[in-house]
Amino acid sequence: MKNKNLQLGFAPLLIIIAIIAVLTVGGGVYVATKKEKIDTEDNVDTQVNANLGVNANINAKSSLRSLLALGRNQVCTFNSGTGASEVSGTMYLSGSMVRGDFSSKGPSGVMEESHMIKQGDVVFTWSGNKGAKLGMSQMNTNVSSQNSGSFGLSSIFDQNLNYKCNNWSKDNAKFSTPSGIVFEDLEALEKSMKLKVQ
Secondary structure (H helix, E strand, O other), X not given: XXXXXXXXXXXXXXXXXXXXXXXXXXXXXXXXHHOOOOOXXXXXXXXXXHHHOOOOOEEEEEOHHHHHHOOOOEEEEXXXXXXOEEEEEEEEEEOOEEEEEEEEEOOOOOEEEEEEEEEOOEEEEEEOOEEXXXXXXXXXXXXXXXXXXXXXXXXXXXXOEEEEEEEOOOOHHHHOOOOOOEEEEHHHHHHHHXXXXX
């Protein structure tokens, strides 16, 4: 009986370890990009808004949150990091929905593919056949309780990156989670772990 409980406890732990590994690679990229000169967000927002009526394309250093605020159907790409830690991505935006497809290389040189879909206030992430889901409010709570220099999942919405965006004809299939992947509910897992500790 005890052995069975141990086995059941390992599955969520393995998923958490996988997510921590992805966030660690992202943290390395975040640290590498912090060394780049950062334009102020006010200037970026002004530039993006000034181009809104003139150009269909946006090439600017901006946050994903600012691009979403434009309310346009667009596809945006970015490359970030240098040397040992690099990440590139393609983001599909429509209304409040976002899909991100990412390739990242950590210090070990291994390339990893990961994906994210934001539907309403829920974010789904997956890599390979492992997935997780988390509410935006929970992501913001977790990030605000961490150190100001740390890298969290919600930072992808607020980090300024050099985006190259073009208008896009919305394809609803881009915002559907893939079949065959079970998304571990991290909020429920966190609550159950707190109950076990008490």
